Amino acid sequence: MSRMPVSQVLNCETAPAEPILVQGWVRTRRDSKAFSFVEINDGSCLANLQIIADQGIPGYEDVLQLRTGASVSITGNLVESQGKQKWELQATSVEMLGNAEEDFPLQKKGHSMEFLRSIAHLRPRSNLFGAVFRVRSRMAYAIHQFFQDKGFVYVHTPIITASDCEGAGEMFRVTTLDGEELDTAPEKDFFGKPSYLTVSGQLEGETFACALSNIYTFGPTFRAENSHTSRHASEFWMVEPEMAFCDLQGDMDLAEEMVKYLVTDALEHCREDLQFFNSFIDKGLIERLQFVSERSFERVSYTEAVELLENSGEKFEYPVEYGLNLQSEHERWLTEEHFKCPVTVYNYPATVKPFYMRRNDDDKTVAAMDLLVPGIGEIVGGSQREERLDVLRENLKHHDLSEEDYWWYVDLRKYGTVKHAGFGLGFERLLMFVTGVANIRDVIPFPRTPGSADF
RNA sequence: UCCUCAGUAGCUCAGCGGUAGAGCGGGUGGCUGUUAACCACUAGGUCGUUGGUUCGAACCCAACCUGAGGAGCCA
Numbered sequence: 001m002s003r004m005p006v007s008q009v010l011n012c013e014t015a016p017a018e019p020i021l022v023q024g025w026v027r028t029r030r031d032s033k034a035f036s037f038v039e040i041n042d043g044s045c046l047a048n049l050q051i052i053a054d055q056g057i058p059g060y061e062d063v064l065q066l067r068t069g070a071s072v073s074i075t076g077n078l079v080e081s082q083g084k085q086k087w088e089l090q091a092t093s094v095e096m097l098g099n100a101e102e103d104f105p106l107q108k109k110g111h112s113m114e115f116l117r118s119i120a121h122l123r124p125r126s127n128l129f130g131a132v133f134r135v136r137s138r139m140a141y142a143i144h145q146f147f148q149d150k151g152f153v154y155v156h157t158p159i160i161t162a163s164d165c166e167g168a169g170e171m172f173r174v175t176t177l178d179g180e181e182l183d184t185a186p187e188k189d190f191f192g193k194p195s196y197l198t199v200s201g202q203l204e205g206e207t208f209a210c211a212l213s214n215i216y217t218f219g220p221t222f223r224a225e226n227s228h229t230s231r232h233a234s235e236f237w238m239v240e241p242e243m244a245f246c247d248l249q250g251d252m253d254l255a256e257e258m259v260k261y262l263v264t265d266a267l268e269h270c271r272e273d274l275q276f277f278n279s280f281i282d283k284g285l286i287e288r289l290q291f292v293s294e295r296s297f298e299r300v301s302y303t304e305a306v307e308l309l310e311n312s313g314e315k316f317e318y319p320v321e322y323g324l325n326l327q328s329e330h331e332r333w334l335t336e337e338h339f340k341c342p343v344t345v346y347n348y349p350a351t352v353k354p355f356y357m358r359r360n361d362d363d364k365t366v367a368a369m370d371l372l373v374p375g376i377g378e379i380v381g382g383s384q385r386e387e388r389l390d391v392l393r394e395n396l397k398h399h400d401l402s403e404e405d406y407w408w409y410v411d412l413r414k415y416g417t418v419k420h421a422g423f424g425l426g427f428e429r430l431l432m433f434v435t436g437v438a439n440i441r442d443v444i445p446f447p448r449t450p451g452s453a454d455f
Numbered sequence: 456u457c458c459u460c461a462g463u464a465g466c467u468c469a470g471c472g473g474u475a476g477a478g479c480g481g482g483u484g485g486c487u488g489u490u491a492a493c494c495a496c497u498a499g500g501u502c503g504u505u506g507g508u509u510c511g512a513a514c515c516c517a518a519c520c521u522g523a524g525g526a527g528c529c530a
Contacts, residue, residue, distance in 0.1 A: 081488090200530090426529090
């Protein structure tokens with residue numbers, strides 16, 4: 001007899017004629033004089049399956065020993081429940097595969113998120129984290145579906161790199177050297193020069209876009225920034241599409257379409273889990289997601305955004321002034337207070353953006369864009385890339401970067417250059433937005449943050 | 456890196472100068488088609504660490520450690 005997932009059991013229209021086999025972990029047990037209720041969960045869905053184990057069935061002596069967390073294998077007949085759930089399993093035999101010791105840390109009561117992080121190996125067995133990681137899996141699938149349906153080619157850009165995607169932050173060094181040689185003899189290192197974990201696959205992505213036209217990457221990314229916030233992790237996953245023959249308009253269109261597609265997909269395929277988030281961690285979640293999936297996003301230029309902020313009458317801690325970067329509080333005001341929906345801000349001053357962004361005709365701004373969402377802020381950052389060889393060379397110089405280090409990147413502009421554009425979407429930030437979970441550490445299985453790389 | 460807050464039982468917290476507490480979880484017994492079940496009993500603590508103040512410190516002070524929130528940076 002093969003195991004039937006709990007999700008499938010609970011979705012039965014009519015009770016199967018034959019006995020079925022279910023396997024999972026005990027969530028709770030309640031004893032009566034002549035029988036016990038055991039609820040099991042196997043992660044296939046949020047809901048538990050209630051088991052009725054009568055005194056006298058094979059394994060009943062084990063049932064009385066079962067603690068929360070134990071693993072069990074149960075055969076029985078599916079019957080309509082006398083209680084509030086539709087189905088329950090009338091057990092014909094119960095086998096305890098492995099009991100949980102008395103100090104199993106996950107209780108039936110609510111735990112703090114901080115405590116659950118300290119038991120990251122067990123937290124997927126909780127309702128909340130089971131739901132988070134089912135949604136994470138579904139969203140990863142939907143990302144591939146979105147791009148594959150559009151004919152984008154999935155490219156695996158390198159994890160180890162010797163090139164710095166300037167402006168993307170501090171890098172982790174990868175080395176086989178130790179002691180002094182680290183600094184004095186980098187040429188003796190494994191790759192013959194200093195190498196690092198990637199902070200972005202964009203530059204490599206551009207080379208493939210300039211061959212296969214539309215590509216995307218989806219993989220881990222590493223930043224050695226000493227950030228202590230609820231939306232930064234040292235290791236996270238990023239989606240980076242890159243499109244040839246595409247300008248900033250097309251780039252913004254794609255980013256908005258993608259966020260909308262993913263939200264709609266979650267509403268359609270993760271309903272039970274979203275309902276759970278809506279009830280327990282974010283009361284307005286489903287309403288907000290529905291709003292996002294139905295309405296169009298707002299779009300303002302940086303210049304317009306600065307004007308809105310200046311005329312807002314708000315007292316901001318940091319000044320609003322043309323030429324300065326928008327602060328978190330400014331972004332929050334735009335998306336949460338003013339527009340109350342996702343907003344794309346575009347055409348930023350060149351002075352606050354990296355060398356590869358395309359300079360606009362006004363000579364002051366670059367064709368950059370950030371997609372901001374309520375509650376999180378920046379979820380997408382992207383730009384049209386500078387495709388003009390002379391302008392790119394000038395930009396490298398302005399940013400004190402040597403053309404030699406970027407020779408292959410510059411080559412793209414020498415041999416059949418085309419306008420092209422792309423963006424990066426923080427996968428965990430998307431998950432925070434879709435689930436309502438407030439901390440990035442709680443949407444990634446084993447979070448890495450400064451001072452913490454357990455498990 | 457900066458600013459703020461918090462570390463008391465396995466978990467969530469109360470106690471805020473004078474003998475260390477509750478609920479949940481664990482153990483034992485009882486009761487019941489129960490569903491964060493219920494009732495009784497019971498075990499469980501160098502009060503983050505190190506110094507200091509005091510007759511006396513979980514409580515006041517200092518430093519450090521850990522965690523969280525925010526800023527910057529970004530996704």
